[in-house]
Amino acid sequence: MAINLKLQFEKNLLAIISLAVAIVALSYNSWRNELSEDNRNxxxxxxxxxxxxxxxQAYIDTKTYTDKDNSDEAIAGWVSINLIVSLSELISVDIQSEAINLKxxxxxxxxxxxxxKAANQKITQANNQLVSAVRTHLARLK
Structure with a gap:
């Protein structure tokens, strides 16, 4: 029986190797596709x-440097802040930390x-730090 098994193995060695290569290639391809999708997201x-x-930033500067007083823009500012915080969770913990600091x-x-104008400068600085951190993070993606 052991001789028969050895003979079957030798007869089908090419098929076994082909199957192993196909499984490894499929596994690598799946892993690479997942990584690419994560990077795209x-x-x-x-x-x-x-x-x-x-x-x-446009809202911040408009509010500081014009006489325009519009509460709808304040709401838009809050919407932007909350969206930034929500999206930052998808990027990284460091970016999320910068977004929370901005908020x-x-x-x-x-x-x-x-x-x-000091209020403008403080918010602008936090906003710029966030954008800079995002740029750095995106540049590191492969």
Whole structure:
């Protein structure tokens, strides 16, 4: 029986090797596709964070440097902040930390934007730190 098994193994060695190579190739391909999809999702979230940060900066500067007083824009600022925080969770813990810091600085300073340029500077600095961190993170993706 052992001789018969050895003979069957030798007869089918090419098929066994082919099956092993196919399984390894399929496993690698699946792993690589998952990694690529994760990177695509991170990139998309990163671009959205930067887009929302730009909208937020436009609101910040409009509120500080014009006489325009519009409560709808304040709501839009909060929407941008909350979207940034939500999207940051999809990118990385470091980006999420920067987004939470931006929200904290925003919470403390948004109401003084039309009276105090220092409030603008604080929020702008936190916003710029977030965008810079996102850019750095995206540049490291492969």
């Amino acid at each position: 991170i990139r998309e979230a990163g671009f959205e964070v930067m887009r929302e940060a730009a909208k937020l 904290t600085v925003w919470t403390e300073n948004w109401s003084g934007l039309n009276e105090d």
